[in-house]
Amino acid sequence: MPKSLFWARTDTAGCEHVVLDDGQGLTAQGVALAVDPIPYTCRYRLAVGPDWSTNRLEVESEGAGWSRSVRLERGRDGWRVRTGEEGDLDAALSAAGHPPAGLPGTDDPGRLAEALDVDLGGSPLTNTLPIRRVGLGRLPADLATAVSVAWVLLPGLAVVPAEQVYTSLGPGRVRYSSDTFTADLEVDPDGFVVRYPGLAERVDPR
Template structure:
């Protein structure tokens, strides 16, 4: 049966709800809401293969007077990235005192060639992909794995390659690090985040 997971954001006012099926890889549809840097609604559809490498991600984000979309698909020749835009997100950001976001997507999809995982900004669901793909839930403590992900920033939907490190800390604990940032995540037996310090906590049945 499909699963339903719900997180409350702890870094800002917001939440995320996703309905997923992880019996053979992962298919997921989610909605994320947040007020930072400006209020937005983000909808996504994620497809992950039986080996837990990502094969596709579609994201739509909208706010007052603007909307953006990005579609990522991975095949034998790497990642294909398509985008759409309506209205003016940059104007909305600048009116709220934030810098412009720039264009969605990427002009250099070849930079994503090494990425087997995708990461959607602000979403704790996407940490599960490398945890499951690398078997970190069953790995010895202190086993660290460095990966490259296709990171989709929200709300801009800019897509960039990002280096991340996942380290097993023993049952139910995973350390996530990227650049100078790190956080020790609490995960359930299926690798889904229960608590992400400074970002989100899961609410409801576990």
């Protein structure tokens, strides 16, 4: 049966809703909205194989006077990245006092060669991908696992390689670290985030 998950952002005004099926890997379609750094809507489609490594991510973001898209697809020869752009996001960011986002995608997909997971900026859903892929719930507490991800920044959709570390803290708790950032996540038995301190909390039907 498909699942429906909804998160409210706690760092800014925003939310995310995704409908997914995790019976054989993961297929998901989601929508995320936020007001920072400027108001935007993001729509994404995600396909993850039975081994929980990512096969494809398609993302579209849009706001007043601009829209962008990126498609990441992983094959035997590495990642293929396709992008689209209309309007001027950087002008909108500049008018709001923010630095430019640069171009969507990446000029060197080879930099993503080691990535088996994707991380969509601000999305609690994509934390589940490495948690399920490495079987973090079955690992001893305090055992750290390093992963390489293709990090998709919002709203600009630049794609950059990133190194992240996931550590089991016991049932229902996972520590996520990247560079100097650390957050202790609360997750359900299926590895989906319930609470991400400083970012989002899941809202379940009453």
